[in-house]
Amino acid sequence: MRGFLHMMFAILAGVAAGWISAVSLIENYGFEAVAGQPQWHERRNASDHPAAPYAFGYFINQGQVPPPLTSRHFVRSTDDDGAQLRSDCIYQVAGKMPPARRWSMAILLGEGTVSTLGAGETVFEPDGSVRVELSSQPVPGNRLTLPGSGAPLLSLTIHDPAESDAPLSLPGVAKVRC
Amino acid sequence: MGRFYWLLLFLASAIATHAAYVLYYPGYNFDNKVEAVLGGNSTNKMLLLEPAQVSRLFPAYSVSDIVALCRYDLTHGPVAISAKLPRGYWTFSIFTVKGRQVYSLTDAQAGENTFTVDLSQSPDLIAKVKGALDDGGESEAIGEAGWRVETPETKGLAVIWVPVADPIFRSTTLQAVRDSRCAQNR
Numbered sequence: 017m018r019g020f021l022h023m024m025f026a027i028l029a030g031v032a033a034g035w036i037s038a039v040s041l042i043e044n045y046g047f048e049a050v051a052g053q054p055q056w057h058e059r060r061n062a063s064d065h066p067a068a069p070y071a072f073g074y075f076i077n078q079g080q081v082p083p084p085l086t087s088r089h090f091v092r093s094t095d096d097d098g099a100q101l102r103s104d105c106i107y108q109v110a111g112k113m114p115p116a117r118r119w120s121m122a123i124l125l126g127e128g129t130v131s132t133l134g135a136g137e138t139v140f141e142p143d144g145s146v147r148v149e150l151s152s153q154p155v156p157g158n159r160l161t162l163p164g165s166g167a168p169l170l171s172l173t174i175h176d177p178a179e180s181d182a183p184l185s186l187p188g189v190a191k192v193r194c
Numbered sequence: 195m196g197r198f199y200w201l202l203l204f205l206a207s208a209i210a211t212h213a214a215y216v217l218y219y220p221g222y223n224f225d226n227k228v229e230a231v232l233g234g235n236s237t238n239k240m241l242l243l244e245p246a247q248v249s250r251l252f253p254a255y256s257v258s259d260i261v262a263l264c265r266y267d268l269t270h271g272p273v274a275i276s277a278k279l280p281r282g283y284w285t286f287s288i289f290t291v292k293g294r295q296v297y298s299l300t301d302a303q304a305g306e307n308t309f310t311v312d313l314s315q316s317p318d319l320i321a322k323v324k325g326a327l328d329d330g331g332e333s334e335a336i337g338e339a340g341w342r343v344e345t346p347e348t349k350g351l352a353v354i355w356v357p358v359a360d361p362i363f364r365s366t367t368l369q370a371v372r373d374s375r376c377a378q379n380r
Contacts, residue, residue: 026200030207037208038215069216072293075253076220079227081351083254084287085295117283118357120256129249134256136358173254175285175357176300 042073047091051183055096056172059089078127087175088184091124093167095191101170103162105194107150109170111187112143117176121148123160124169131161146187221292225349228265237267240275240354240376242368255355260367264352264376268345272314275352277374279307280367284356288313290347297343310340312379315348352376 046067050056059074060067075082083089094100095107113119113135123130138146138158148158150170162168172186231250232241241264245257255261266273277286279301286309288297301307356371358364 022200023203026203027207030204031211033204034208034211034213035215038212042216068294073216073220076224076227076293079224079231079250080253081251081289081353082293082295084285084353084355085298086285086300087254089254120254120259120357122253122256124253129253129257132249132256132258134258134357136360137256137258171253175254176283176302 038073041070042077045070046074050090050186053186053188055092055094055098055189056090056186057092059083059091080127083173084175087173088177088180090172090174090186091169092189093169095189097191099191101150101162101168101189102194103152103165103168106153106155106192107189108192109148109150109160109187109189110145112145112185113187114174114184115178116174119172119174121160121173122171123150123162124171125163125166130163130168133158133160149192150189217292221290221347224293225291228351232263232265237265238273238376238378240264240374242372252353252355256357258358258361258364260356260358260364260371262354262371262374266313266350266352266376268313268315268348270378272312272379273376274310274312274379275374275376276310277308277354278370279354279356279374280363280370281307282356282359284354286311287353287355288343288345289351289353290345291349291351292347296345296350297341299341311352312340312342313352314342314344316344316346 046060046065047057048060050058059071072082101107109121118135120132120134122132133148138148140146146158148160149155150160150162152162152164170189174184177184228251229236231247240262243251243261243263248255248259248261249257252261264275282301284301286299287295289295299309354371354374356367358367
């Protein structure tokens with residue numbers, strides 16, 4: 017009887033450890049801070065990357081199709097000062113996008129996408145840079161809607177970048193006001 | 195010796211659970227979630243997605259983009275996918291139900307805006323086992339603008355993505371993508 021209990025305990029503890037480690041790695045493994053812009057994290061999902069199965073799991077557990085391998089996918093949850101993005105603040109994403117055939121940005125919350133903005137619907141500055149306001153309220157110019165509450169994530173996907181593996185220079189996110 | 199046995203049992207349970215959760219569970223979960231978004235009876239058909247469906251399924255695309263999707267099921271044989279797309283940037287991707295991308299084609303790689311892909315399941319067990327561990331996809335060209343693709347899984351998604359360069363071109367682009375087909379090979 018004692019041996020049976022030991023066996024059950026070892027199996028249950030193993031199942032718990034395996035499950036916790038899988039969930040934890042799916043959430044975190046494969047996110048790499050971008051050189052020089054540590055607020056941006058790149059999700060590595062190339063098939064030959066050791067984190068690939070976890071990266072696939074990260075997206076499909078949320079019922080989402082992973083970004084195609086011809087793209088590079090970045091996310092951030094903080095502004096340039098390192099503070100968590102908040103729904104009751106207004107932020108400005110400003111800078112030049114890396115050379116690529118297309119890019120798209122999104123505000124994500126939990127398992128859903130709150131708003132998106134693609135290069136084709138963006139008004140660019142005369143020097144080719146972009147300025148996008150993140151706000152829950154209407155503002156003039158390019159805007160990505162923040163949710164009414166919760167801790168949003170900002171994602172940026174660069175499709176067919178000129179540099180498929182080198183570090184990319186991405187726009188910053190500055191807090192305008194709260 | 196006794197403690198070593200329990201430790202071994204603990205490690206074996208942990209590894210099996212970890213592998214099952216990472217490699218197999220997401221696939222079953224994903225198929226159900228996709229069906230919930232697209233509705234039942236959505237297999238082996240090319241569906242032009244509504245913006246809300248694009249937003250729900252594709253974190254990397256803008257809702258103003260045009261996305262056509264085929265939820266393929268190779269249980270009853272190969273599936274043929276054909277498309278005639280507008281000039282400009284587009285991508286065609288095939289994912290397994292576990293989220294692995296097994297095939298990718300862009301306008302630049304295709305060289306033409308019309309293509310056909312014959313999609314079938316890898317015939318041998320080794321390819322299926324390999325598919326659980328890496329991308330596992332195989333493809334070969336057939337004819338001028340056709341490809342034969344083998345995937346290690348029976349189910350998955352084929353996705354055509356056409357970003358709209360300017361909103362005024364949206365309706366003409368939409369019309370072109372609407373003619374794309376996905377059907378079981380007879």
